[in-house]
Amino acid sequence: xxxxxxxxxxxxxxxxxxxxxxxxxxxxxxxxxxxxxxxxxxxxxxxxxxxxxxxxxxxxxxxxxxxxxxxxxxxxxxxxxxxxxxxxxxxxxxxxxxxxxxxxxxxxxxxxxxxxxxxxxxxxxxxxxxxxxxxxxxxxxxxxxxxxxxxxxxxxxxxxxxxxxxxxxxxxxxxxxxxxxxxxxxxxxxxxxxxxxxxxxxxxxxxxxxxxxxxxxxxxxxxxxxxxxxxxxxxxxxxxxxxxxxxxxxxxxxxxxxxxxxxxxxxxxxxxxxxxxxxxxxxxxxxxxxxxxxxxxxxxxxxxxxxxxxxxxxxxxxxxxxxxxxxxxxxxxxxxxxxxxxxxxxxxxxxxxxxxxxxxxxxxxxxxxxxxxxxxxxxxxxxxxxxxxxxxxxxxxxxxxxxxxxxxxxxxxxxxxxxxxxxxxxxxxxxxxxxxxxxxxxxxxxxxxxxxxxxxxxxxxxxxxxxxxxxxxxxxxxxxxxxxxxxxxxxxxxxxxxxxxxxxxxxxxx
Numbered sequence: 111x112x113x114x115x116x117x118x119x120x121x122x123x124x125x126x127x128x129x130x131x132x133x134x135x136x137x138x139x140x141x142x143x144x145x146x147x148x149x150x151x152x153x154x155x156x157x158x159x160x161x162x163x164x165x166x167x168x169x170x171x172x173x174x175x176x177x178x179x180x181x182x183x184x185x186x187x188x189x190x191x192x193x194x195x196x197x198x199x200x201x202x203x204x205x206x207x208x209x210x211x212x213x214x215x216x217x218x219x220x221x222x223x224x225x226x227x228x229x230x231x232x233x234x235x236x237x238x239x240x241x242x243x244x245x246x247x248x249x250x251x252x253x254x255x256x257x258x259x260x261x262x263x264x265x266x267x268x269x270x271x272x273x274x275x276x277x278x279x280x281x282x283x284x285x286x287x288x289x290x291x292x293x294x295x296x297x298x299x300x301x302x303x304x305x306x307x308x309x310x311x312x313x314x315x316x317x318x319x320x321x322x323x324x325x326x327x328x329x330x331x332x333x334x335x336x337x338x339x340x341x342x343x344x345x346x347x348x349x350x351x352x353x354x355x356x357x358x359x360x361x362x363x364x365x366x367x368x369x370x371x372x373x374x375x376x377x378x379x380x381x382x383x384x385x386x387x388x389x390x391x392x393x394x395x396x397x398x399x400x401x402x403x404x405x406x407x408x409x410x411x412x413x414x415x416x417x418x419x420x421x422x423x424x425x426x427x428x429x430x431x432x433x434x435x436x437x438x439x440x441x442x443x444x445x446x447x448x449x450x451x452x453x454x455x456x457x458x459x460x461x462x463x464x465x466x467x468x469x470x471x472x473x474x475x476x477x478x479x480x481x482x483x484x485x486x487x488x489x490x491x492x493x494x495x496x497x498x499x500x501x502x503x504x505x506x507x508x509x510x511x512x513x514x515x516x517x518x519x520x521x522x523x524x525x526x527x528x529x530x531x532x533x534x535x536x537x538x539x540x541x542x543x544x545x546x547x548x549x550x551x552x553x554x555x556x557x558x559x560x561x562x563x564x565x566x567x568x569x570x571x572x573x574x575x576x577x578x579x580x581x582x583x584x585x586x587x588x589x590x591x592x593x594x595x596x597x598x599x600x601x602x603x604x605x606x607x608x609x610x611x612x613x614x615x616x617x618x619x620x
Contacts, residue, residue, distance in 0.1 A: 130269040131370045137273040138366045141288060142434050144280055147359030152226040153285045154362045155350060156235055158343060159212070159223060163239030164246070165336045166208035170200040171250055172335065173328030176465070177320070178254040179387045195312055196320035198247055203315075205243045209236045231286070234293050241293075245300040251311040252303075254384050260306040264299045271295035330470035334461055337477030341484050341512070342368075342454070345505045348488045349498060360440030361498045363430065364447040371418050371448065375411045375455035382407060383462040390466050397467050397524045404463055404524060405534075408456065408517070412538040413586050415455050416545035420582060422448040423549045424574045428567050443502035452542045453509030460516035467523045476516060484508035514539065537589050544585045552578055 142150045174197045181189045216224050216232055224232065245268075249261045272288075272295030279287030304313065325332075340347075346365070350358045386400050393399025426445045430437055464472055487508060491500030514535055521531045552574045558566045 130265045131373045133269045133273040135366060135370055137276055137288070138362075139433055140277055141280060141285070142359070142363075142437060145285060146436055147356040149285050149359075150362060151350075151355035151357075151359030152223075153288055154346070154358055154365070155223050155355065156227060156231065156289065158346060160235050160238050160242075161339060161343065163205070163208055163212075163236070164242060165332070165339065166205045166239065167201045167243060168204055169325045169328030169332030170197050170204070171246055171328065172331035172465075173197070173324030173326070174247070174250045175254070175331075175383065176327045176387070177324060178251060179384055180391055182254065183388065183391055190310075191312065192316075192318055193320045193324065194251055194310070195314055195316040196318045197250075197324055198244075198311075198313065199315035199317045200321050200324060201243050201247050205240050209239065212236060227289075231289060234289050238293050238296050241296045241300045245296065245303055248300070248303045248307040248311045252307050253380070255310055256384075257306060258381060260303060264303045267299035267302055268292075268295040271298055330473050331461070331465050334470075334473035334477040337474075337481045338457070338461075341477070341481045341508065344481060344485045345488050345501050348485070348492060349501060352492050353498065357498055360437055361443055361501070363434075363437055363440045363444045364502060367422055367426070367444055367448055368451055368454070371415070371422060371451035372454055372458075374418065375415055375451075376458060378407065378411070379455075379459045379462055382459075383466075386462065386466045395468075400463075400466060401524045404459075404520070408459065408534070408538060409590070411455050411459065412452075413541050413590055415452050416449070416541045417579070417582055419449045419451055419542070420545040420549040420578055421575060424553060424578060425571065428571050431567070432564065440498060442499040446499065446502040446506055449542060449546055450506040450509040452539070453506075453511070453513030455513070456538060457509075457513040457516040460513070460520035463520040464516075464523055469519070469523045472519050472523075476512070476519065480508060480512040480515075483511075510539070510542070541582075541586050541589055545582060548578055548582055548585070 141153065145153070174193070177193050178190065181193065212232070213236075216229070227235075245264055249264055252258075252260050272292040275291030275294055276288040277291075279290070283290075346358060346361060349361050382403075386403070389403070390396075390400050423445050426448065427441050430441050430444070461473055464470055484505060487504035488501050491497075491504045494500065496503075517538060518531050518535055521534045526534065556570060556574055556577075558570045
């Protein structure tokens, strides 16, 4: 893929995802304000169940990620059709088995979820799971074929319709409007995705030898991603039974913030992964074929994600005070976990690098250990009486340590020496340290720490942001060497902004 197309696909996908995140965040903020911590916690409990349903295909989606690009390179049309039909067979069969297991579990007492939603709510959630898994099958194939715009459209339709229907009915139907909206949004998005994918992602499931191979190939990545989901959600799984639904509602603010912050790095990783696979295959399966690309993306994430985290930290208290006053007890946890996005971002990128270079088996112990450590720390925080803020600190520590380990393994897989890995980790995490220190110092030492009214609150927030961005940017200059900002600006000819940036940065060296 030409660099300009990759940049355009990445920026286009990131832009769409931020529109999606903005819609979902608006839905979350309004829903939280209208429903309150208790009912909002019930909705988040059901969302947890739907999140886990995405992993019902047991590695098939990850296997398709691995199997489709090489067959495209080999121009094997028969093999492509066979592997896609086998993949759909796996996805449908395993999703239905998961749904059946949920109903059996519900029949023997599903606790808080069934008490709040009953079998109708559970059935709608199961419908969302099945439709999402079918949609992800189409998206996986389209992404491998380079059709990022259709992939973006699926997410856009799901989010916009789901949010519009949910918010339109929330005043009358409460959290049920959110569930019906999400079901309709997922249904329509999946129907629309069928048209551009119908020739490359057939809806005719057929078991074959590829069915087993897809699971075998994708299993290591599946174990990692499912364990990563557990690592991302184990804090909520612990908060719900130990601290209650209302505490889960307060803590869910952290989920909202993390999800929004992660869409920039996760979108780039999503677009990058099939390109790494193709470039690695075309380069004779040599790590040096993708080393420069990975290094550049890591440097970019290491600088830009902490910038977003610091701004989120500064905005968190004032935003919650103005918009969600009932959720003020959750602000401390929210501010702590904002910075955890950096650890999650680099670990996700590292995982696809390890998959690309054939070191996927390292993902299994890394994910299991991180999950176990995170659960142990979260439980300890609750038992020591630190509440959701203690859980947030434990989760932040888990994310950063896991990200460091994963990134170190990725650079080793690319052929770096131990010294080179240490230098890469230092470059990657020092911006996070700088962001934390600067954001904390500005928040603590600027005037009006207790604003007398909303005008002073807004002025203080603007002053903190205006100071934070240039101070952070200046501190990160030593870590931006080799990032290629000049080249990026020249490759993607941004209107209006492009000429201004070129004058500031100068022309790229040939």
